Amino acid sequence: MHQLPPAQPGMRESEVETPALILDLDAFEFNLDTMARMVAGVSARLRPHAKTHKSPVVANLQMRRGAIGQCVQKVAEAEVMAWGGVEDILVTNQIVDPRKLARLAALSRIAQVALCVDSPEHVSLLEAAARTAGVRMSVLVEIDVGSRRCGVPAGEEAVGLARLIAGSRHLAFAGLQAYHGAAQHLRSAVERREAIGKA
Template identity: 55%
Template sequence: MTHPSAEIGMPLAEVDTPALLLDLDAFGRNLKRMADQAAKAGVRLRPHAKSHKCPVIARKQIEHGAVGVCVQKVSEAEAMVMGGVRDVLIANEIVGAPKLQRLAVLAREAHVMVCADDAGNVADLSEAATAFGVTLEVLVEVNVGADRCGVEPGEPALALAQLVAGSPGLRFSGLQAYHGAAQHLRGFDERRAAIAQAVEKARTTRDLLEKNGVACPLVTGAGTGTYQFEAASTVYHELQVGSYVFMDADYARNLGADGRPVREFEHSLFVYATVMSRPARDRAVCDAGLKASSVDSGMPQVYDLPDVAYVGASDEHGKLKLAGKHNTLAVGDKLLLIPGHCDPTVNLYDWYVGIRDNRVEALWPISARGPGI
């Protein structure tokens, strides 16, 4: 883990770059707004910690009423439990003896749930649970439209749920029904239609299970792009929203019911960068490239300088195209960039530099960073 590039109390302008900044005021408003929305809809909040990878943030979400968090990896679950989180859903399949053993051991320390979509994997989960004398709570992941992991809705889900329910050391706890592909459909109606289908698949599967005597106490899913539809569905009990705490440039391209970009949550996460070269009238280069901001969902956007565009990323450089009056940008000037995609960008850093009133107020370790063993 690298040292943070800032000290508590330091003026923002002195923070060395590249750094991952968190605007603590905007972040706090995002926390509160989502908590309010969930409370209003009468659903539980289980934010996805894969976005922030930071137990400090997880604990703040829980202080705002979340029941716990979800994660994607055993290593993330370990980081959360070691950081004081008592309720963690691994919203993903966990495969292989080393990880299953760690999962079983972790279930001694906290309430841990995991997903499954394969009979052989259920047998392995059962073996690990019995070997370590724990009960693992298992959700069956259902493919509600993303065509990634998950068994098909209906009979295949029922069969796997029955297998889980009959396996020593396991308890069937419900359905994981997340539609990832729907999150970034740009149009409001597209997202609504995709989630209507997902809800229908989750509902019919739940009903089939209960008709067959398999209690299904939990249906969980949803993301920042669609959460209001799952919240209103009466089928989903929990929301697994992650990106809402930060908002990235990609999510900001989603359109609302009025056809305009959704501005429900604020950009609170920024890559702080320095202009390191100013070689031509219309060109500057900053020190934040591919190793400082993930470009899988598009380039980062320059914040609050409308005449400066981030047009190309190489490993350690960001190329800026300049127009109009902001041609005064000079070597040494610092910029705020809105990451294209927050999750993999956070994963490049070891620290959040929390900023309030233009000063460093907090340094939070990104202790679940990494590819996720």
């Protein structure tokens, strides 16, 4: 049986079945177009983080405007995106549970799924999951740029992880990941620029 969406245009707020994603379409489309313009003509590529909207519909609209894929934080978010037609997904978190790694490896049969690592043990777990699933997965080495939350220092440790990944039959070294989340909470552009420059 077809299930009706929890909200439809014209509904009163009290009629909306929650949870529901409700958008001001004019503002939403303005934001989509603004982000697309910001990266047009530069070497940067846009990969929005779907942990905010959790919607493959929104993700596909972003990609129609030039985004190369989506970032997600959790395995379930990756599954929703892949099943919703998103073909390029980066898990911006270290997933270490073997069951969750098996789900990501299986998902790699229908989408390009990449994830971050910050330890040799994690590489081994991921290698085992990819081998069992019969897939080859893209892996990024996470660099700690000052958050002290995850990642390895730039230098020998990062190079060692990259070599370990590159030497794997079921993993492919896809680059580096770094996230300076604290910078988004700095008020002025000067403060943000300085913090990012140090990172």
